Amino acid sequence: MFDFGWQEFMVIAFVLVLVVGPKDLPRVLRAFTKFTSQARKMSSDFTKSLQEMSKDDELKEIKNVLQDAKAGNFDEISDLLEDPVSQNVKTMGEELETDLKQVYNDSQDTTTSKEQ
Numbered sequence: 001m002f003d004f005g006w007q008e009f010m011v012i013a014f015v016l017v018l019v020v021g022p023k024d025l026p027r028v029l030r031a032f033t034k035f036t037s038q039a040r041k042m043s044s045d046f047t048k049s050l051q052e053m054s055k056d057d058e059l060k061e062i063k064n065v066l067q068d069a070k071a072g073n074f075d076e077i078s079d080l081l082e083d084p085v086s087q088n089v090k091t092m093g094e095e096l097e098t099d100l101k102q103v104y105n106d107s108q109d110t111t112t113s114k115e116q
Helices: 006-020 024-054 057-071 074-081 085-116
Strands: none
Touching: 006 024
16 A cells, blocks of 8 residues: 555664654554554445445446446337336327327217218
8 A cells, every 4th residue: 555665664764763652652553553444344334335236226227227238239228117107108199199189089080971
């Protein structure tokens, strides 16, 4: 992670002894190691949660949709995106269209019969 040589460690140790003092140095080092271990644990937990999320089925489905979009296969994407509400609206629209056609045809029949 960090590329420190022995000279850098000596400089850091010297500055640390000057700033903290030899009396409080063990307490400061313990606190620092405790902090770094907590940071590493948090980092590993975050990595594990991201790996679990990547294994989730919903994300796999999204990944497949994106791959289909990249490949230009939009038929499967449109099928996936149709939800029950839009299907119900489509069905109702078709029923309304047939009803209106029936009413129109009936009105055409009555007007032609009146004209004769």
